[in-house]
Amino acid sequence: MNKIKGLFKSKTTWFFLILLLFIYVNNSSLFAKRGEGAPLLLAHRGLGQTFSMEGIENDTCTAERINEPEYPFLENTIPSIEAAINAGADLVEIDVQPTKDHNFVIFHDWTLDCRTNGQGVTRDYTTSELQALDIGYGYTADEGKTFPFRGKAVNLMPTLDEVLGYFPKTPFLIHIKSEDQNEGIQMANYLEKLPESRLEQLTVYGGDQPIAALRERLSNLRTMSKATLKKNLLIYTAIGWTGYLPASLKHGQLHIPEKVAPWLWGWPNRFLNRMDNADTRVIVVEGNGSGFSSGFDTSADIKRLPEDYSGGIWTNRIDKIAPLYNK
Template identity: 25%
Template sequence: MLRVLRFIAVPLMLLALALGVLALTSQPAQTSAVLSTLGDQPLVIAHRGGKGLWPENSLFAFERASDLGVDMLEMDLHLSSDGELVVIHDRTLNRTTNGQGRVAEHSLTQLQALDAAYNWTADGGQSYPYRGQGIRIPTFTEVLQRFPDAAKVIEMKVPDVGMEAALCEALQSHQQIDRVVIGSFYDRSLQLFREQCPGVATSAGPGSVRMLVALNWVGLGSLLSPSYQALQIPEAHDGLLIASPSLFKTASERGLNIQMWTINEQADMRRLLDKGAHALITDYPDRALQVLGRPTQINALARE
């Protein structure tokens, strides 16, 4: 029995020592320039520019959302066959445009010849009000040039194609590294981007979210030293509650900006804000602004 106790005691002591070291050395997330400039108020983030209101991921949507007064524009990136960063969500063109096939198999010229508003409807397909209005798939460069001062949430949609380097170069050349938060559902893409573009704010990847949830569940969330500044999560996943009060508390203590997606109903918006969410990623930014008591009238219907 004594031998068994000794056998168990040694790893337990090593574990306790490791946890003690982590407790002494753990640090909260580094301050993000882009989030710091937005202040302490709850943030309204227009998901794909507000895809419930306008054709998603278009310059038109970003213009309208900006004029509405949102805090951040959210968008998605792919690469064209000739290596241009383009703003579109799906890997294929079928859902949003009058084109077919994979984005990556089309050149920029081919992509921009398509109608990016072709399938947008607000009434279940009874009408398509933005068809034929010249709304096309924008390049990321066009977005940076048109909205240099806008805070942006950017999702890298495809790993292992060199997007990380292209994104970093675009942000540096347009001097907007302090105006963005970069996210991805691929941990390796986020890690590579952080290595290539240090100092740019990022969100937690899926592995990091799982780690935070697990550490919080066993009461060790305070040991985490996040390499990211934003926690972009749904309220639940596969029937499992993620956005628990305990997780909100831990994430806030670790210096993370909690950004909930995709929240479209006002009752849910109010509940999550009351729980401690810092930002709402929504298809209907007008609803979120209304919940926050902020103006919901567009200030300018068009830009020069």
């Protein structure tokens, strides 16, 4: 009887040892080669003004706390997008807001009071009314003593149509900033008119409800929401060690906080290879994911990434980060 128990324990021990060895080998980046190409660089809102992140909340007017301007660009405008592309951006993130006449304009805030000389919400104004506003009106670096962009940014709020037309080959990450299901339906109506080749260059992310509505209409579009991100990360945590990826993890986008990334099975190279095979784009964001617009904006930030990291990087300072990769 003791011999049988000993044999059973021995087989069980060997089983777990072999299983642990399999998990290690199957998830070690030591055995996962990556290409030598530079990381994909995502320029958040193009190239815009920087601001202090200290004590910032969702309703903080960031235009009132900008740093001394280093360049003449305002976020989410055609000049700022063009500057980001010229600086080396592979992908540009833009924010969309609905208008009264069922259009989309490129603008970060759902209210106008912070940045412009208008008041209220974008959806209460027509496209022409919004474009007549001065979107540089509220920017100040010295607590309201001077306004360096006031009077210089009238007619600079573009429509989504104008941006996609001006940059016909540029990949964009489109941000729906509400939880309104109707915005997802409106976006689907708009995107359905675009050729398949253009849709392949676009990704849409945002609130759970609009993204769910959008995916229902355009299942082949690359999308992401908080709900899909959480679901996919939980699934990967549970079964990713096997190398198997379910359908929900294919042809999507994952924004991975840098402090979460090291805990993912196979991080970095094995994980990135798996996501490449699943046609899922990986973008690393700074911190633990709770920060406001947190990006890799300095050379010191980049040094925290694995030396051979070749996934995507979220940055607010494409002008500072692209040169580090000779872009």
